[in-house]
Amino acid sequence: GENVEQHPSTLSVQEGDSAVIKCTYSDSASNYFPWYKQELGKGPQLIIDIRSNVGEKKDQRIAVTLNKTAKHFSLHITETQPEDSAVYFCAAIFRGGTSYGKLTFGQGTILTVHP
């Protein structure tokens, strides 16, 4: 089955700096890679996703890059703000066959943005 490794487990940055979180996946057939943000006491919320036919996707201060050859993808947050502080999860899925939307999640990264 799919395995997703996420690094680092914790990340501390100063407000205005950039933050990068990296994930690697094992199943080369994976073709959909979402990123979720989880604030304290809440459920995860999708912030950006990328499909395997795309190398990069941006949404304002957030971007995701995908390297299919190396089987890794990364989340980039620029100009970080204190409200970016949260737990971030990457995930992967092979959408086909009998996957039925079964996501495999990374272990999570606790991001702290200091004012």
Added chain:
Amino acid sequence: NAGVTQTPKFQVLKTGQSMTLQCAQDMNHNSMYWYRQDPGMGLRLIYYSASEGTTDKGEVPNGYNVSRLNKREFSLRLESAAPSQTSVYFCASRAGGYNEQFFGPGTRLTVL
């Protein structure tokens, strides 16, 4: 729309007790999922229901059962709770295709 709702928010059980976690979605989604979240382990899929009337095991199904009561509701039952089931449980739903999974607010369960 309320999205995905879960009850209860918190629960404390003694070893061997049973309980049912309730989940409902009002987005007319076909697929629903139950995850558990433990420190350092991300979210792990317990059971899922690809569509009304079907359920299947996920990565960590032992000790749990599920019921897809109708298109809106998907419940998770612990027949005989164990301390290893202390966790935060999330329900999610998805319309289909590449569409995102929408998560509920979670149920924090402690088994003593």
